Amino acid sequence: MAQRAFSIIAALVVAGLIIGPVTAVLWRGGGFTALSAADVSALQFTIWQAFWSAFISVGLAIPVARALARRAFWGRSALISVMGAPFILPVIVAILGLLAVFGGNGMLNLLLSPLGLPRLEIYGAQGVILAHVFFNLPLAVRLILQGWLAVPSERFRVAASLGAPVFWLLEWPMLRRVVPGAFAVIFVICLGSFAVALTLGGGPRATTVELAIYQAFKFDFDLSKAASLAVVQLCLGLGAGGLALLLSRGDMLGAGFDRVVQRWDGSKVLDAVFISLASLFLLAPLVAVAIAGMAGLPDLPSSIWAATFRSLMIALGAVALTMALALPLATKAGEAASLLGISVSGLVLGTGLFLIVQPFVRPSSVALPVTMVVNVLMALPFVLRILRPGVESAKADFGRLGQSLGLSGFALWRIVYLPRLRRPMGFAAGLTGALAMGDLGVITLFSRPGEGTLPLMMYDLMGRYQMDAAYGAALLLVALSLGVFWVFDKGGRAHAVV
Amino acid sequence: MKKTLLTVAGLTFASVAAAETNVLTVYAPDYFGSEWGPGPSIEEAFEAQCDCDLQYQTGDLLPRLLLEGERTEADVAIGFNSDITKRARESGLFAPHGLDLSPLTLPLEWADDTFLPFNYGHTAFIYDNTKLDGFDSFEALLNAPDDVRVVIQDPRSSISGLALVLWVNAVYGDEAEAAWARLAPKIVTVTQGWSESYGLFTDGEADVVLSYTTSPAYHIIAEEDLTKSAAIFDEGHYFMVELAAKLAGTDNPELADQFMAFILTEEFQTMIPTTNWSFPAALTEDKWPEGFQELPMPETVLFYDENEAAALRDGAIEAWRSALSQ
Numbered sequence: 001m002a003q004r005a006f007s008i009i010a011a012l013v014v015a016g017l018i019i020g021p022v023t024a025v026l027w028r029g030g031g032f033t034a035l036s037a038a039d040v041s042a043l044q045f046t047i048w049q050a051f052w053s054a055f056i057s058v059g060l061a062i063p064v065a066r067a068l069a070r071r072a073f074w075g076r077s078a079l080i081s082v083m084g085a086p087f088i089l090p091v092i093v094a095i096l097g098l099l100a101v102f103g104g105n106g107m108l109n110l111l112l113s114p115l116g117l118p119r120l121e122i123y124g125a126q127g128v129i130l131a132h133v134f135f136n137l138p139l140a141v142r143l144i145l146q147g148w149l150a151v152p153s154e155r156f157r158v159a160a161s162l163g164a165p166v167f168w169l170l171e172w173p174m175l176r177r178v179v180p181g182a183f184a185v186i187f188v189i190c191l192g193s194f195a196v197a198l199t200l201g202g203g204p205r206a207t208t209v210e211l212a213i214y215q216a217f218k219f220d221f222d223l224s225k226a227a228s229l230a231v232v233q234l235c236l237g238l239g240a241g242g243l244a245l246l247l248s249r250g251d252m253l254g255a256g257f258d259r260v261v262q263r264w265d266g267s268k269v270l271d272a273v274f275i276s277l278a279s280l281f282l283l284a285p286l287v288a289v290a291i292a293g294m295a296g297l298p299d300l301p302s303s304i305w306a307a308t309f310r311s312l313m314i315a316l317g318a319v320a321l322t323m324a325l326a327l328p329l330a331t332k333a334g335e336a337a338s339l340l341g342i343s344v345s346g347l348v349l350g351t352g353l354f355l356i357v358q359p360f361v362r363p364s365s366v367a368l369p370v371t372m373v374v375n376v377l378m379a380l381p382f383v384l385r386i387l388r389p390g391v392e393s394a395k396a397d398f399g400r401l402g403q404s405l406g407l408s409g410f411a412l413w414r415i416v417y418l419p420r421l422r423r424p425m426g427f428a429a430g431l432t433g434a435l436a437m438g439d440l441g442v443i444t445l446f447s448r449p450g451e452g453t454l455p456l457m458m459y460d461l462m463g464r465y466q467m468d469a470a471y472g473a474a475l476l477l478v479a480l481s482l483g484v485f486w487v488f489d490k491g492g493r494a495h496a497v498v
Numbered sequence: 499m500k501k502t503l504l505t506v507a508g509l510t511f512a513s514v515a516a517a518e519t520n521v522l523t524v525y526a527p528d529y530f531g532s533e534w535g536p537g538p539s540i541e542e543a544f545e546a547q548c549d550c551d552l553q554y555q556t557g558d559l560l561p562r563l564l565l566e567g568e569r570t571e572a573d574v575a576i577g578f579n580s581d582i583t584k585r586a587r588e589s590g591l592f593a594p595h596g597l598d599l600s601p602l603t604l605p606l607e608w609a610d611d612t613f614l615p616f617n618y619g620h621t622a623f624i625y626d627n628t629k630l631d632g633f634d635s636f637e638a639l640l641n642a643p644d645d646v647r648v649v650i651q652d653p654r655s656s657i658s659g660l661a662l663v664l665w666v667n668a669v670y671g672d673e674a675e676a677a678w679a680r681l682a683p684k685i686v687t688v689t690q691g692w693s694e695s696y697g698l699f700t701d702g703e704a705d706v707v708l709s710y711t712t713s714p715a716y717h718i719i720a721e722e723d724l725t726k727s728a729a730i731f732d733e734g735h736y737f738m739v740e741l742a743a744k745l746a747g748t749d750n751p752e753l754a755d756q757f758m759a760f761i762l763t764e765e766f767q768t769m770i771p772t773t774n775w776s777f778p779a780a781l782t783e784d785k786w787p788e789g790f791q792e793l794p795m796p797e798t799v800l801f802y803d804e805n806e807a808a809a810l811r812d813g814a815i816e817a818w819r820s821a822l823s824q
Contacts, residue, residue, distance in 0.1 A: 199690065221561055461534070465713075
């Protein structure tokens with residue numbers, strides 16, 4: 001019973017933190033506004049690009065995850081960690097990295113032109129989707145890889161000895177369970193795209209809902225319009241989440257002895273090709289970012305360390321809070337509710353929180369906690385996507401065993417469930433921390449000078465013509481985000497039962 | 499983990515406790531208050547003469563003031579752009595500055611009794627003079643071959659992007675959409691803000707970038723790089739001015755007045771060029787730093803006042819949007 005009460009409280013907190021700010025903005029704006037024709041076409045483009053971005057990310061992730069699941073090679077675990085980096089890159093840095101590879105003077109065009117091949121044009125819808133796949137393929141790979149690793153290795157062994165069709169018997173049911181959720185999360189992330197879509201989309205054809213919100217807020221100060229669009233975002237997020245829950249049926253595969261998968265099937269060559277191509281696609285832009293950043297490291301001002309410290313504090317705080325909310329929320333309904341968090345514009349959330357806290361405290365005095373809370377809301381959907389399958393199978397497979405041993409409540413969690421969840425918890429915590437490090441978020445409405453975070457400082461440097469130093473700051477940011485991610489992720493894997 | 503939260507809380511509350519009595523609160527954009535912006539040196543100079551504590555609150559200037567309304571703690575707000583002052587003025591939050599405007603050295607008449615200019619610039623296209631010959635008119639840019647790669651900012655999310663569509667409107671009027679259609683094939687992309695565009699330009703992703711007439715000064719003074727030039731157009735350049743205003747509800751009117759007056763002093767104005775990388779609003783050219791004095795200046799300055807800008811804005815953006823969406 002206590003567990004259920006915790007679940008309900010956590011769900012109410014999350015829903016309140018999302019719906020409260022949106023309502024506050026709506027109330028202050030004086031109600032809803034009808035959408036203009038331009039808004040509707042922005043909405044259409046937003047949904048269209050989000051669908052294809054999610055579809056391609058997940059489609060490519062399936063063979064890559066399978067290859068990673070069934071092949072053991074030197075550096076595999078390091079590769080899996082580093083491949084996650086694009087997901088946590090600040091947008092502008094990722095764009096510059098992508099342009100170094102795919103841009104007008106990028107490596108690819110330098111290779112193509114001597115061969116007499118036509119120049120590759122990145123700007124356009126293809127560029128938007130390319131960038132979104134770059135950002136989200138790592139997440140999709142990790143989510144699906146987790147599904148593969150959760151299939152007990154005995155199953156594969158039995159299937160192999162019987163000569164049974166591994167794909168239809170074991171992998172298809174797993175994919176049916178995992179893929180819709182991964183698709184929904186990525187679809188909702190891409191709905192919120194703004195700078196990526198604009199910069200790589202080549203202009204106003206690639207206008208998204210988020211840009212309309214930004215315009216309504218910054219130029220027109222039309223809060224009613226901003227809130228109305230945020231409600232549209234909420235509905236889309238809810239729709240995607242609901243659909244994913246409906247579709248994600250599939251059998252639980254039961255308990256095994258929990259060993260790493262040993263496989264005899266599949267083509268080694270094909271797997272090697274998938275892993276190499278994915279690594280090249282994800283790592284080449286990162287290398288470009290790193291090279292540009294090295295040159296800028298000596299230009300970094302000393303104040304960068306204080307900003308780094310603040311960013312680390314936000315990251316650690318966000319991890320603690322996210323985990324505290326995520327474990328009780330790891331249910332179907334909890335996951336659906338959490339999708340609301342990333343579907344709503346951060347700008348609207350920030351403005352709403354500003355309106356709510358303003359009568360009581362000076363907004364700038366709560367800049368860091370507010371940034372942290374928004375980061376928690378943004379991270380919860382990923383975290384739950386990662387944790388829920390583990391929590392559910394732990395409950396299904398070991399709940400009865402635990403109860404028959406007389407364990408219940410917190411003891412059951414501590415002794416039986418949590419040790420089994422180390423791996424997904426480590427991954428989820430790492431992701432939360434890394435995302436919170438890199439988030440510019442709402443701090444622009446609340447901050448005051450000398451209290452900026454690392455990403456804010458990077459933008460400051462860019463705005464002052466100091467591109468080299470900005471790239472240096474970006475490199476520092478990426479290295480720290482990866483460091484935070486690695487520490488948690490590794491911590492989860494060390495001595496993990498699963 | 500609890501410790502972390504406490505540390506975060508401690509850090510933030512410590513700053514509240516520092517609030518004192520004789521404090522002048524100045525709202526400013528992020529760039530202004532950052533350690534590379536003009537904010538810190540202005541703060542130091544003003545505190546040396548006011549016996550007070552100047553504190554910046556940085557962030558989105560107008561949205562924040564409008565959100566806070568009468569309850570705002572701001573005494574002075576600095577960093578408005580003339581294209582959005584109409585909205586600011588209509589809020590009734592600001593009071594006349596009561597200053598004599600004769601020290602102003604703007605290239606056009608300025609008689610606003612509330613919003614006080616502190617720096618200005620003009621929109622301009624910047625190019626690498628080792629790779630391109632430049633353009634002496636807007637027509638020349640529109641007639642340039644389509645493989646010249648231009649990057650601009652979105653008028654819906656950036657103030658310089660908005661200035662560009664007003665510029666095109668001022669030069670081409672009813673023909674603005676046709677002009678945009680001629681420029682469209684050369685526009686590689688449109689970015690959210692100035693920083694992204696300029697980054698693309700310095701990374702070699704574009705040959706020409708929408709920026710300001712003062713941009714080359716940064717490269718000349720800070721980097722001793724003479725390869726970046728602003729193309730000066732015969733048709734003229736759109737004028738952009740940044741402004742400050744006193745809040746009507748300030749609880750420290752004398753200090754606010756003192757700061758407003760400080761803006762027009764030589765001490766303040768000489769800090770502007772190399773911290774804000776723009777022209778000072780009240781300083782004769784002979785007092786500008788080297789590197790600024792040599793910058794080529796447009797012969798004609800184009801400008802819409804806030805009422806005209808507000809009336810033209812939607813149409814000008816629509817002309818841009820429809821031509822670039824083809």
